[in-house]
Amino acid sequence: MGTIAHYTYDGGQTTQEELQSRAKLYRTGKLPRWHGEFAVRHPDGTVRWLQDDAIPVLDESAQRVIGSLGILHDITERKESERRIRSLNSELEARVRERTSDLQRTVSDLESFTYTVAHDLREPIRAISLLAGLIKEDSSTQVEPMTIDSLDRIEQSAQRLSRLVDGMLKLSRVSRTEITKEDVNLSAIAEDVAAHLMALRPYRDLRFRIEPDVLAHGDPDLLRSLIENLLSNAAKFSCQVDQPLIEFGATESKGRRVYFVKDNGVGFDPRYADKLFRPFERLHDSSDFPGSGVGLATVQRVVERHGGTVWASSGSGEGATFFFELGSDDNQATPPSPLE
Structure with a gap:
């Protein structure tokens, strides 16, 4: 025994x-x-x-x-099998932690590289644009119109590249910013952004319908960036329609708080909805709707940093609605109405 x-x-x-x-x-x-x-x-x-x-x-x-x-x-064999399974699980978890750590370091290094490259490109691009303008002004009476046209194209290309670099920097800042969460009045932010947009010439005919006292829990600076980008995007794609209307509010779906920005603009083809939030992807011609191509990518990055999700629905020519939620620790003082 x-x-x-x-x-x-x-x-x-x-x-x-x-x-x-x-x-x-x-x-x-x-x-x-x-x-x-x-x-x-x-x-x-x-x-x-x-x-x-x-x-x-x-x-x-x-x-x-x-x-x-x-x-x-x-039950010795069963116990030995259980021990081996526990050992394999521990080994797998260790590998996952190691790979996750490696991936986080890689992403951090890539973001730092992107930020550094974009930052270092700003001055050369600005110099190219400035020099093209000076050459055009100094030699406008001495060179052929074709040369002037080429200088115009250089200037325009430099300006587009400058906007692209600025967009990369903005997107990088969203990823690098340390989050500090507090209760935020999204309605107040939306009212402020709407007033700013309506003061701009292309958007003077815009109408906004903003639900009062929509509260969220998150980083106030990042949430302002989120609302600014969503409302600016809605304004850009609505200003060419008759009686443009942009709505902002909150609702509830399956027990979760969902915020939305809705417009009656040109909309988008739902077949390409997966491209909406990719940096520098465009579903419309840049000559019709100019922009850096990072606005919605910034929206997604802000939402993801709060542990939430963002999605959109539309039909071509039917306007668009962008929805987002901000994760499990989001709270709201007044429960929203149910989502239809």
Whole structure:
């Protein structure tokens, strides 16, 4: 035989005191069954695991325990399999942690590289644009119109590249900014952004319908960037329609708070919805709707940094609605109305 090296009751860790207490209950008939597992260490050092199942045998009055009926199973192979599985799981978790850490470092390095490159490109691009303008002004009476046209194209290309670099920097800042969460009045931000947009010449005919006191929990600066980009995007694609209207509010879907920005603009083909939030992807010609191509990518980055999701619905020529939620710790003082 050997000595009992370890004992568990019903699969859980059991102290000696707990084991004695349960044994007392079993002997008095207050415990209807016994189920335990224990390891037996033999003199040669080998260990076997046994499973102990038993039920008490009562007298005719069913009031007193007069015996016990039980069976022992050798479960050494099962225990060894469980040990191997635990070991493999631990190894897998360690590998996942290591790969995740490597990926995070790679992403961080890439973002730092992008930020550095974009920042360093700003001055050369600005210089190209400035020099092209100076050459054009100084030599406008001495060169052919074709040369002037080429200089115009250089200037325009430099300006587009400058906007692209600015967009890269903005997107990088969103990823690098440390988040500080607090209660934020999104309606107040939307009102402020709307007033700014309506002061611009292309957007003077815009109308806004903003639900009052829509509250969220998040980083105030990042959430302002989120609202600015969504409303600016809606304004850009709505200003060419009759009676443009942009709406902002909150609702509820499946117990979750959902915020939305809705417009009656040109909309987009839903077949290409997956491209909306990719940096520098465009679903419309830049000559019709100019922009850097990072506005919606910034929106997605802000939402993801809050642990949420963003999506959109539309039909070509039917306007668009952008929805977003801000993760499990988002809260709102007044429950929104249900989402239709």
